[in-house]
Amino acid sequence: MIRLHNVSKTYFKSPVKAVDDLSLEVKPGEIFGFLGPNGAGKSTTIKIITGILTPDSGTVEINGVNLADDPIAAKSLVGYVPDNHEMYDALKGIEYLQFVGTMYGVRAADLKRKIDEYAALFELTDAIPDMIGSYSHGMKQKLSVIAALVHDPKVWILDEPLTGLDPQSAYQLKTLMRKQAEAGNTVFFSSHVIDVVEKVCDRIGIINHGKLVAVDTLDNIRADGKVSLESLFLTITSKNERQDAPDDASDDGEGK
Secondary structure (H helix, E strand, C coil): CEEEEEEEECCCCCCCCCEEEEEEEECCCCEEEEECCCCCCHHHHHHHHCCCCCCCEEEEEECCEECCCCHHHHHCCEEEECCCCCCCCCCEHHHHHHHHHHHCCCCHHHHHHHHHHHHHHCCCCCCCCCEHHHCCHHHHHHHHHHHCCCCCCCEEEEECCCCCCCHHHHHHHHHHHHHHHHCCCEEEEECCCHHHHHHHCCEEEEEECCEEEEEECHHHHCCCCCCCHHHHHHHHHHHHHHHHCCCCHHHHCCCC
C-alpha cells in the first residue's frame, strides 16, 4: 500500500510547485498506472515515494510505515526501477545484484535462487558475469528490474520501465507485474506507453501541473466505455491547460 496525504514539493527558486497538495492511496493487490505529460510531476512524485526527495509538506506511508518517521523500514518494503540506468559500471552484473540483495538482508541461498530465476527469465544469465559498463541500454534495464525484485518487495515502483526492452522482455515484465499484484503486493507503474497502461493497470491516475486531475478505474473514467485512454488523457490534460490559461490575452504583459 502507498498512501500520500497533502504532499507538495517545490524545487529551489521555482515559483511553481512540482507536486501540489497531492493525496493518493494505492491499494495492495493492484497495478496502478500513473500518467502525465512531460514535466507534470510524475518522476518527482515517485522520488518522494521512494525517499529520494523529501516533500516540503505532507506525509508518505508505505504499508502503514511513515516514511519520515522510519525511512529505513519504509524503504525496505520498496523495489524501485528508476527511469535512468545509473549503476556501478565497474561492477559485474552478478556483483551488483549480490550487493543489492545483501543491502536488503536477503539470505545468500535465497539471493542466488532469485538471481538465477530472474536472469534466466530475462535472458541475462550469460551476461551477469560481465562488467555493467559493457551492457547495452536494454541489458541495464533488465538488471535494474532484477535488482528491484531480489528482496521480494511489498511495493514495486516502476518509472518508465519498458524503455529499451525487447518485446519478449517487455512481456515478461508485464507478466511479473500481474504476478506481484496477484500476490497481494502493490505495483505503481509510470509510463508514456498509454496502450500498455490501458491493458495492464487496474486503476489509473493522471497528474498535470503537479495536481492529480483524475483517479479511478478506466471504465469509470471513460463514461461511455468507448473512448481510448489516449483520447481521454489528451482531453483531460488539454482541458486542464485551458483552465490554467489567463482569461484575457491582454493580461500577458504585452501591449495591444
